[in-house]
Amino acid sequence: xxxxxxxSATTKCTKAVVERMNHIMLEEYGNxxxxxxxxxxxxxxxxxxxxxxxxxxxxxxxxxxxxxxGTESDNxxxxxxxxxxxxxxxxxxxxxxxxxxxLESMKYLNEEGFEISYLPVNAEGVxxxxxxxxxxxxxxxxVSIMHxxxxxxxxxxxHEIGTWLKQNRPDIIFHVDAVQGYGKARIYPSRSGIDLLxxxxxxxxxxxxxxxxYCNEKTRILPLLxxxxxxxxIRPGTxxxxxxxxxxxxxxxxxxxxxxxxxxxxxxRQLLISEACKLDGVTVNGSxxxxxxxxxxxxxxxxxxxLLHALESEGIYISSGSACASNHPSVSxxxxxxxxxxxxxxxxxxxxxxxxxxxxxxxxxxxKLCDMIPMLRKFTRH
Amino acid sequence: xxxxxxxxxxxxxxKGKNRYLFEDxxxxxxxxxxxxxxGEFKVHKTQxxxxxEVLSDYDYDETVEQLKTVFGIVGICPVVHVxxxxxEKLCEDVIAYIEKVHPEKNLTFKVLARRxxxxxxxxxxxxxxELGGVILKAFPEMKVDVHDPETILHVxxxxxxxxxxxxxxxxxGMPIGTAGNAMLLLSGGIDSPVAGYMIAKRGVQxxxxxxxxxxxxxxxxxxxxxxxxxxxxxxxxxxxxxxxNFTDIQLYIYEQCPHEELTIIMRRYMMKIAERIxxxxxxxxxxxxxxxxxxxxxxxHSLVATNEVCTLPVYRPLIGFDKQEIVEISHKINTYETSIxxxxxxxxxxxxxxxxxxxxxxMIKLHEKDLExxxxxxxxxxxxxxxxxxxxxxxx
Numbered sequence: 001x002x003x004x005x006x007x008s009a010t011t012k013c014t015k016a017v018v019e020r021m022n023h024i025m026l027e028e029y030g031n032x033x034x035x036x037x038x039x040x041x042x043x044x045x046x047x048x049x050x051x052x053x054x055x056x057x058x059x060x061x062x063x064x065x066x067x068x069x070g071t072e073s074d075n076x077x078x079x080x081x082x083x084x085x086x087x088x089x090x091x092x093x094x095x096x097x098x099x100x101x102x103l104e105s106m107k108y109l110n111e112e113g114f115e116i117s118y119l120p121v122n123a124e125g126v127x128x129x130x131x132x133x134x135x136x137x138x139x140x141x142x143v144s145i146m147h148x149x150x151x152x153x154x155x156x157x158x159h160e161i162g163t164w165l166k167q168n169r170p171d172i173i174f175h176v177d178a179v180q181g182y183g184k185a186r187i188y189p190s191r192s193g194i195d196l197l198x199x200x201x202x203x204x205x206x207x208x209x210x211x212x213x214y215c216n217e218k219t220r221i222l223p224l225l226x227x228x229x230x231x232x233x234i235r236p237g238t239x240x241x242x243x244x245x246x247x248x249x250x251x252x253x254x255x256x257x258x259x260x261x262x263x264x265x266x267x268x269r270q271l272l273i274s275e276a277c278k279l280d281g282v283t284v285n286g287s288x289x290x291x292x293x294x295x296x297x298x299x300x301x302x303x304x305x306x307l308l309h310a311l312e313s314e315g316i317y318i319s320s321g322s323a324c325a326s327n328h329p330s331v332s333x334x335x336x337x338x339x340x341x342x343x344x345x346x347x348x349x350x351x352x353x354x355x356x357x358x359x360x361x362x363x364x365x366x367x368k369l370c371d372m373i374p375m376l377r378k379f380t381r382h
Numbered sequence: 383x384x385x386x387x388x389x390x391x392x393x394x395x396x397k398g399k400n401r402y403l404f405e406d407x408x409x410x411x412x413x414x415x416x417x418x419x420x421g422e423f424k425v426h427k428t429q430x431x432x433x434x435e436v437l438s439d440y441d442y443d444e445t446v447e448q449l450k451t452v453f454g455i456v457g458i459c460p461v462v463h464v465x466x467x468x469x470e471k472l473c474e475d476v477i478a479y480i481e482k483v484h485p486e487k488n489l490t491f492k493v494l495a496r497r498x499x500x501x502x503x504x505x506x507x508x509x510x511x512e513l514g515g516v517i518l519k520a521f522p523e524m525k526v527d528v529h530d531p532e533t534i535l536h537v538x539x540x541x542x543x544x545x546x547x548x549x550x551x552x553x554x555g556m557p558i559g560t561a562g563n564a565m566l567l568l569s570g571g572i573d574s575p576v577a578g579y580m581i582a583k584r585g586v587q588x589x590x591x592x593x594x595x596x597x598x599x600x601x602x603x604x605x606x607x608x609x610x611x612x613x614x615x616x617x618x619x620x621x622x623x624x625x626x627n628f629t630d631i632q633l634y635i636y637e638q639c640p641h642e643e644l645t646i647i648m649r650r651y652m653m654k655i656a657e658r659i660x661x662x663x664x665x666x667x668x669x670x671x672x673x674x675x676x677x678x679x680x681x682x683h684s685l686v687a688t689n690e691v692c693t694l695p696v697y698r699p700l701i702g703f704d705k706q707e708i709v710e711i712s713h714k715i716n717t718y719e720t721s722i723x724x725x726x727x728x729x730x731x732x733x734x735x736x737x738x739x740x741x742x743x744x745m746i747k748l749h750e751k752d753l754e755x756x757x758x759x760x761x762x763x764x765x766x767x768x769x770x771x772x773x774x775x776x777x778x
Contacts, residue, residue, distance in 0.1 A: 308600075309599075309601075312597065379732065
């Protein structure tokens with residue numbers, strides 16, 4: 001049996017996504033900027049994609065900027081907004097558990113002369129709004145907080161933060177990295193006071209290499225790329241038409257039964273958590289009210305890489321920590337920030353579900369975990 | 383401007399009646415290396431020399447880079463061809479050559495002419511003298527030194543006239559395929575690829591064996607070893623890589639034997655398996671990257687214990703090298719960056735906190751008795767289920 005439980009790393013494209021992209025690459029391959037019919041057809045694909053995406057969040061079509069994915073969206077939002085607002089102030093706020101695409105952008109801006117505050121989180125991986133309020137200064141220009149954490153699935157009080165900011169400090173730009181949240185929760189930027197929001201296609205069964213940034217029409221950002229003026233010159237470069245159409249197709253499908261899908265994933269998540277925690281020395285990280293698709297477990301005395309490869313040999317694919325940070329065995333900032341015991345830092349694995357995950361797959365995984373963990377504990381390094 | 387390369391080879395030159403075998407192997411290896419380059423080349427032996435003639439447009443840097451990977455080549459001399467249109471013209475050509483190839487000028491030199499075509503009007507000694515004078519007149523900064531010149535300007539009179547003075551160092555050694563085959567124990571580390579390179583440099587054809595321990599070592603660790611084999615294959619030619627699944631044996635040793643002796647006993651079984659595959663693959667030696675006292679399993683005492691299981695000779699070319707010296711070679715042969723990728727290999731996963739550094743062979747053998755029940759069958763299974771990959775550099 002093959003069970004793919006690494007959907008927070010990436011997802012499988014749906015058939016319809018692949019077919020649509022295939023059609024565009026083979027038939028409607030025009031450049032949207034070309035004047036002839038082929039160009040017009042390509043342009044139409046982009047317009048339709050914007051329509052679908054905008055309606056999923058109840059925002060305006062012109063507020064969607066297509067990018068190469070989550071990393072670029074985060075970079076463009078944070079660096080672009082900070083530079084545009086630099087005359088008003090130099091203070092930025094984020095959290096200690098952001099994705100590297102946010103943290104590294106902040107680090108870069110720090111070298112450019114901006115000052116950054118990193119908010120801590122509690123043991124469940126959630127920040128305190130009081131902390132945020134106390135950190136805001138006169139010269140704060142940007143707050144960037146992720147919707148759903150990629151490693152432990154904790155969800156931040158985005159709505160509360162956004163609405164408070166709009167009432168009290170409307171001059172502060174609010175960016176939300178929703179790469180793990182979009183398609184797993186309903187998000188409405190204008191109601192929640194969000195000015196900028198990053199999304200990636202390949203986390204919602206779309207293709208890799210494409211994503212978008214929602215940018216409120218009143219929010220000014222400066223471009224990072226320069227070229228032929230496409231997308232109002234905020235993100236120039238010939239549009240990735242096939243990718244964009246694939247992204248729109250994925251959005252359509254993920255929203256089709258979103259509420260039921262969320263409920264079902266949540267039930268499977270609870271099943272996995274409750275069964276796994278019956279095992280000796282297995283603990284769950286993050287909060288009970290976290291994202292419906294992420295389960296982070298620490299397994300005492302079993303190194304995550306070994307458990308990962310052992311499950312792999314049974315056809316189960318999971319991740320140790322977060323995939324983006326796994327190529328170099330550095331210790332996860334998120335796990336440190338929630339105060340996980342030192343000896344558990346390299347004994348933590350992540351299971352991430354999608355709307356295609358079945359109960360049978362979860363039960364199979366639970367069975368294998370029950371078999372394997374005691375067996376692997378027999379052979380440990382001394 | 384260079385239309386040919388003269389290939390210098392030192393050691394082959396002193397061989398006796400079998401010298402042609404070495405030269406032919408060298409020509410063969412040069413042809414293989416040049417296949418990776420753009421352009422058309424002709425490689426031929428004449429009068430105890432090997433020439434690479436360029437027959438089309440080509441990329442000079444690429445060609446030299448590839449020639450530098452051929453063991454047996456001591457020096458690569460880029461050659462300029464000029465037509466024989468009289469001695470006056472030759473003088474002009476030589477001046478033009480120096481202008482281009484030695485723009486710094488401020489150096490000592492001598493001219494070394496060689497008259498292969500004996501009907502040329504001047505004798506070699508005369509050419510040396512006359513050309514030397516012309517050069518001194520044209521470039522007063524240059525000085526003649528007949529005993530220890532910085533540059534020797536070679537002028538060879540053949541159908542055409544060949545001029546060369548630059549010698550680009552080659553890797554040295556002996557051409558691949560002139561010394562038999564040996565089996566390299568290849569891990570993902572820094573040392574074993576270097577050890578393989580060094581033995582291959584003496585003309586030995588390399589096969590390799592890697593011990594894989596899933597799930598304790600990942601697919602990426604295995605891919606890393608394949609990548610390393612591909613990197614050294616640039617020098618050695620395609621490498622047959624045997625991948626042994628070692629997990630069961632390792633766990634069995636872990637269960638049955640004292641943990642301080644784990645690494646030594648494990649290495650003894652690695653050597654045993656490597657030797658069996660070696661004999662199976664017509665290899666007549668084993669190669670390891672061991673260096674005295676680098677780790678607990680490489681002390682002289684430990685080497686006694688691991689060596690004892692083999693009858694084939696075990697070649698350890700790095701035995702007297704410091705880590706830093708090995709690292710330098712790995713940089714030179716381009717394996718360092720891959721070697722330091724952080725994937726665990728099977729030697730480190732169960733390593734004890736205080737492994738023995740002076741194992742007693744008697745005790746080891748005693749403890750190995752506890753393996754008797756299953757180990758032979760496990761070794762047989764590991765060998766019969768091994769995966770074999772041919773690793774070579776891929777090109778478009």
